[in-house]
Structures are given as C-alpha cells and as structure tokens.
Amino acid sequence: MYNLFKSRFFLIYFNLLCFFIATFLYVENVDAYTTFTYTEKEEVNVTYNEYFTFGGDTIGLRVTRQKNDTCLEPEITLRLLGSIGNVTKVTLNYEIPEFNFCVQNYHSSTLSLHQLDNKHLIATYLDTDDFTTFIRKGIVFTLDGEVVGDSITLTPEMSSQINSYNDLTGHFLGRNGFLFITSYNEKNFIAWTQLSQFDQYGNFQILRNGTLNEENTQANVFPTVDGSFALAYVANHTYSTDNISVAMFVDPQWTVQVSFLRLEANIFTPSFLLYQTELRLTSISINTCFSFYDTLGYGCLLQFSSDTSGTPTMVIQISFLSSGAITDITNMHQFLNDSSPVTTIYPLFYGGYLVMLSKPNQTSPYIEGVIYDVNRARNSTLNFPNNVPITYVSGIFGNYSFWSLSNSTTKNWTIVTTELPRFLPEQGYLNTKVVTTYPAINDTVQSGTKTINITFTDTIKFSTSFISIIKYDDTGELFRQFVFANTRYCRVLEDNKTVSITVLNSTFDQPGAYYVQVEDNFVVDYILEEPMHGIVDHRWYFNTIQLTTENLQGTQIYKNSNHSERNDFYDFLLTALSIITPIDSSRLSPIYGFQFQTDAPSEQILLSVKILAGNASQITVKKAADNIDELIRNKDISTIGTMPPTSYLDDTYGFSISPNFWDKYKVQLIGVLLGFVVIVGIYLFARRAYPSGNNLAIFQFVIIIVDFVFDVLFIKFNGKDVPRLYLPSVIILTASSGINIFLASFIIARENHVNLDFHQWFARYGRICSFFTVLSTADIEALNILSSKFAGLDFLSAVYSEQAQKWLFWGSVAGLLIEDVPQLIVQVIYRLNVITWDIVPFVVIFSGAIIVFVKLLEKIFFAIQVCKKPRHQLAPTHYLNEEHIIAYPDYRMPAKEVDQSESDTVVMTETDSNTVI
DSSP states (O other): OHHHHHHHHHHHHHHHHHHHHHHHHHSOOOOOEEEEEEEOSSOOEEEEEEEEEETTTEEEEEEEOBOSSSBBOSOEEEEEEETTSOEEEEEEOOOOOGGGGBOBTTBSOSOEEEEOSSSEEEEEEEEOSSSSEEEEEEEEEETTSOEEEEEEEOSOOEETTOOOOEEEEEOTTOSSOEEEEEEETTTTEEEEEEEOOOOTTOOOOEEEEEEEOOOOSEEEEEEOTTSOEEEEEEEEOOOOGGGHHHHHHSSOSEEEEEEEEETTTTEEOOOEEEEEEOSOOSEEEEEEEEEOSSSSSEEEEEEEEOSTTOOOSEEEEEEEOTTSOEEEEEEHHHHHTOOSOEEEEEEOTTSSEEEEEEOTTSSSOSEEEEEEOTTSOEEEEOOOOTTSOEEEEEEEOTTSEEEEEEOOOSSEEEEEEEEOOOOSOOOSSSOTTEEEEESOTTEEEETTOOEEEEEESSOEEEOSOEEEEEEEETTEEEEEEEEETTSTTEEEOTTSSEEEEEOOTTTTOSOEEEEEEEOTTSEEETTTOOBOOOEEEEEEEEEEEOOOBBOHHHHHHHHTSOHHHHHHHHHHHHHHHHHHSOOOGGGEEEEEEEEEETTSSSOEEEEEEEEOOOOTTSOOHHHHHHHHHHHHHTTTTBGGGGSTTGGGBOTTTOOOOOOOHHHHHHHHHHHHHHHHHHHHHHHHHHHHHOTTSOTTHHHHHHHHHHHHHHHHHHHHHTTTTSGGGHHHHHHHHHHHHHHHHHHHHHHHHHHHHHOHHHHHHHHHSHHHHHHHHHHTTTOGGGGGGGGSOGGGOGGGOOOOOHHHHHHHHHHHHHHIIIIIHHHHHHHHHHHHHOSOOOHHHHHHHHHHHHHHHHHHHHHHHHHHHHHHSOGGGOOOOSOSSSOSOOEEOTTSOOSSSOBTTOSSOEEOOOOSTTOOO
16 A cells, blocks of 8 residues: 555656656746847948848848938848848849938838738839829839839829828738728828739739728738738727817727728728727827737737827737637736836747837837746746847747847947747647648658648638648749648548648659648638638648649640641640659650540540650659649649640540550450451351352451441541541542442443343342442442352342443442542541541551452452453453352253253353353
C-alpha cells in the first residue's frame, strides 16, 4: 500500500514538474534584439507614414529630400531592407506633376504610396489641366523600379474644393482586387470604386463602384477574411444649444459604425453600430481595424479625446463579427493599467496582443511595447535598448519577429528587431486554428498520393474560397492544381473538423518539393459561420518521391491558320504541355496533321502527340498520357485551362493513347478470320463437288458485297474526317454505281433477247438473275458469278454470248479505272491524313487493294493470252483458270464426239475454231 501511494505521489509530482517546466519554456520574456543602422550618402528624411512589409522578411521605407520649406524633391525613392541586413535602393523614374510633392492648402498630401502585393506598389497622385478640377491617377511599379502601368485613372474629375482623402487597400491572399475610396462634399460622403488585380501591363479594370451616403468625420478601410472589404467610420452628431441638455444625456453624440462590401450584391451592407456615446468629446478616431488570428472576427481600436490638443484620453478595442454582432468591448487603459496613449495594437498570430504605448515624456524610447497573453495578463515588454529611440513605424515579419524604425537623423536610420513569444500551440502553419495536416510539414510522401487533409480546432463547413498546390524548386514555381470548396473534390470527415481534398493523379507525379496554400475563407466556423484564416504560402510544404481533342474555339483558330501557323500551334502546345505536366520536352514530338471528330456535338478536330519512352527515373508513357488526360478532363481546376493553347483542349475527350489496332478490333478481326475460314471451307466443298466450275466465285461474291457495304459506311461515318475527301468519295461511288447498274441492265436485257441459251436459263432463274443485276451496282463482275458454275449449281450456269463477255470485260476495266483505283487512292490519302483509324477504313482499303490486285492480274493474264495465240485459236471466255470446257444442260446437246460417261450432262470437247461457246 505504501509503495502504491509512493508511486502515485511521484507520478503527480513528475506531472506537475513537467507542467511548470513546459509553461515557463512556452511563455518566455523577450530579451533578445538586433539592430541595423544604415547611413545615407545624402541627407534624407524617412517618411514614417509610408512603410511596407514585403514577403514577410523585407521592409520598404520611402525616403525624401527637402527642396524648400513647403516642397520635397519631385522623386519617389525607396529603401528595401532584407532580413539579413542588405539594403536595396529603388528609384521610380516617372514624371509626376510637381505640385503633388508640395503641401497644399486643401490637403496635407496629394501623393501617396500603397502596397498591392509582395512585388508591386502603386503611387497615387492628382493630375490637372487648369487647377480647378482634378483626377486622381495611379502608377504601378515593381520593387526594381520598373513601371508596369502608368496614368491609371482611379477617380472621375473632382473639384479642388473637395476635402478628399484616399485609402487604397489590397487583400493579397484574395482574388477581388483593391478598393479605392474618396470622400466628397461637406459631409464627407464616401464614393468607392473596386479595382481588379492589375495585369502584366499594370492595367486595372473597374469592377464596381458606388457611394455610401453616411456623414462621417473619418473612415477606415480594411480587408476582410472572405476576400472582400469593410469600412468603419465615425459620425459626429451635433445639436443646437437649446437642446444640448437633452441631447447630451439622451441621444449619442458620437457613433462608430461598420459596413461590409458584399461583392455578389455590389453594395455595402446596412451599417452595423459598433459603438456610441453621449459624452461631449472633441474627437473620436479609428486608429486601426484588423482581423484576429487566435479567434474569429475583427477588431477596431478607437481613440477618444476630450480636449483641443487631441491627446487620447481613452482607448477602447471593439471586437465584432461580420454579422455585426459585438463580442467584446475593452477599455484598453483599464486593461493595461497604464494611462499612456496607445498608438496601435497588433493581434499576434500565436495569441495575445502587442500594445504599442507612446511615452512622450521620457527621453528614450518614444514608444514602449507591452505583450499580453490570451488571458490579457501582462507577459513581458519589448526589450528595446535605451540608447536607440524607437518610433511607431513598425511591423511583424513572417518569421514572427517584430521590427521598428528608430528615430533617424538626416543621414542615419536604424531598424530594431526582436522575437515575439507564442502563447498558443501551433504546428508551423501560422494559424492556431490548424491542428495538423496530411502530409505534415516537411513530410515525404509518395508521388501517387491521392488526398490531402487539414484538421482544424473547431467544427467547420465549406465556404467559397480554394486551395492551391504549387511545385517549387530553384528555377521557380509551377502551379499544379487548385480546388474550390464545396466541390466534389472536397469533403468534411465525420468529426466535422477535418477536410479531405482529392487531388488529381498528375498533381504529385514529379518528385520534388511542393507547398499548399489555403486561401482565407476556405472554411467557416460551423456555428457562427464566420470566415476562418487559411495557410499562407510556403508554410505547408512537403516532398514527394517517385515509387487530346480541341474545343470549338481552338478548332476555329486551327482551321483558319495556314500551314506554318498550324505547325507553330503544335509547337506552342507541346511547350505548354511540357511545362504543365511536367514532361521533358524532348519526350514530346508532334505528329503534324489533324482529323475532324464527326461524332462530336459541334465541329471539333483531333490532334496527335507522340510521347517517347523515358529513362528509368522518368514516368512511363502510359503514366504521362494518364496525367495529361486527367489534367484536360479537370481543366476547370488545373493549369490546362488557364492559358492557350492548352485551354482549347476539350475536357470531355481528354487525352488517350492511340490503341493498338489489334487490341482495339481483335474481336472483329477474329470474326473476319473465322468468316474467311468458313468461306474457304465452302470453296473446298464446291471444288470437290464440281472441280471444273469457277469455284473461286465465292470469294468474288463476298468481296463485292463487303467492299460496297463498307464503301457506304465509310462515307457515312468517316467521310468527313478529312473534309476534302468527302465529295470525291461520294462522286466515285455514285458514278461507278450508276454506270454499273446501267451496263448490267443492258447486258441482261440484250442477252435475254438475242441469246436463246440465256433466255431459257433466265426463264428458270429470273429472280436469281435480278438479284445479281442489283448486286452488279457494286461491281459489274457480279454478273460473271451467274456463269461460274459454282459447285455445279444450275442457277449459276448462265451462258453469255461472246459480245456479252466483251462488254463484261470492258465494263470491268472501266470499273477498275473509275471506281477501284480512285477509291484506293482516296483511302491511301485518308490514311496519311488521319489521327485514328478504325475498322471501317481498314476494311475499305484492304478490300479495295485486293480487288485492284486481282483485277489487274486478271486483265494482264488475259492480255498475255491474247498476245500468245492467233485470234482464230482463241475462244472468247471469261474463265481464265479453265481449259475451255463448258458444261451445258441436257436440253442443249451438240452432236459432235459425244461422251456418254455422264447421264445428266453431255460434254463436248472443243475441236475447231468455229465452235461458239
């Protein structure tokens, strides 16, 4: 019992010890700092109200030089300070009207800089022709000083008497551009214009605009988590002297309200009341508004002044949701237990606040940074050195360190940085609401990974934003896929906290480094429906290891291009595919040419690309084809759909490997082979039954039928694959069929009229004759089958006259020249110009080649026979493989040299040249 108590006591003691150790290690005082001082070659003044943070580790400061008492030198110059202490000078070489660099009587400043993203700034200024009306314009430039867009009109003309201010706000992670506001008239009504993201030329588009007709003394624009904007403003309600006693105690004199821009409705929402007071103050100002990181919603810092000096006498923070619900109101002076003016408050990524207090009565420093934890308990102060004066110009780097600008001299300025504490557990995503992900940060997964997961601290549901998956290396970044919430690719798992996202097979097909960027407002809180922050770029990173038709628009572009342009189109297509996939460009080669897809709902063409085999470290041809196919079929969320010419590819067709002809049609080909075996069996049976007959007629019969049927099928289903061959195919078939049926009808009619033997045969087998007459539409030689004596059948033992045989011969020659050879040429041209080849063209070209070959041999053999023998020794016959022995029915028996060996058939041996067969 004692041992059990001892062990339990030790366990409790050990747990408490670990808890205190973890607590003191987790919340630590900030006592480390670094300083960096830069000396200018000329005297400059750092403009404190224009400073920027780029990419989380670079500070941008505007520096100016004084020209005279009221004007600055007409130039825009920046200093970019990197996290490792390097300084880059940036000068904008662009001529801006010089009055913008001078203090005007109607405005303190008419030139201002605003950050658009991590690579671009916009300088806004006034332009005028007569100094009675003005237009605010903008110029976009890069951090290298390169101008990418100039003279961009931001507002319409406005009077010089307008008390205007401008606040251009960008939301870097959003897709909804920038908001520009201008106050007008004596009541400071607000006109707003939303501008699109600028293109590669620096141009904007005006997406929407409107007005907010609310009287105010100050307004503050801030980006919202859902990618839109909000506007908080202060209104002062004045009252007459007669009503002052009533108004002061009944109606509020000051109100602070907020309105959210609803992009889908193109309006600001009705204003929500954030704060009101009946106190007779001289001013209320909005210091800043922001979104929280460790909780949901937004906060605004309000400063109150009750004397003419404008010194803040009270500072409060108001916390609220996008629905307008107030969640907290905090008197910061009571909270801080310090009466010093609050210059700004930074909500920290990992919980708590950094409060900047102004200490003007102290010699040094000018401000003091106080850190409070999530429970509003004072944790520590920023340990700035006493010998370096600090200003309120400050910010937070992406590496979670705080920076501030020292009060500089005319030639020197100093940056001080220090680390910030972390109060909430966080796994490296710069978002305390994210518990874990799959893959984890810096994890290594197989390239065949099909899903990625994100687990949040709270229950969530999908919103309207998206995630992006990017591959990166030393050469740059390559976008691989984006996935919108509320699509079939995303689902919330059973715990209602985990999001599972299905990715394309091709997304992680290449080994290397990837990161996933989760846009703000990808999910919202399940209960409050408040947008939640996402994961910024290069935070969720990991590694992978290795274990096409065109749409209608592309078709028109391709059709209207010449030969050279089509080749260029192919080259551009292959280059784009090699970048997007990525497949080494040396493995992709064009197969120039195209084929119309006749079974598509609209006119489309097929293109062919050859993928060469790679080495052992590269993906296989099939894998590469599957990846391209998946990207095309999902081009609404893949890079395929973002740029021409790949955006022209049809997502309903995709990209497939041309199948091996045998693999695709082996069932049909086996059927043909079995049919051929059956025909050979019939031939052998017929030859055994009647050796002297032309038993090869069975092959002739089958080939004629197959050739004609597939000729018709080819025109119907494949004739327009190569449009220029359609009309010739129709003309050849129609003309030859017309000639054949006319000649066949003429021969049968004449033989029935002048040939007694044929007439007697026709009387018995007229229907058979009619069938073969119709069949001769396909080939005139179908009539020869009637006289073939196949298997000794009477109904195939017609007797033609010599003249009829001549017409059949020359009709066959005409058919060879008019139909068979031209059709074979058409089929060869077709084969050389198509991408895919199915069973119908195969049968047509195969049967056509056999017919041409057999007919040529037959005609050549006949010509040789004619040349070898004198004409009086030749008996005209259409049997080229017989010894001129003709069988007659027993009703027609010659009287010469009768052989009585057969009772039913009388055989006459040809003895002289006068015998007519």
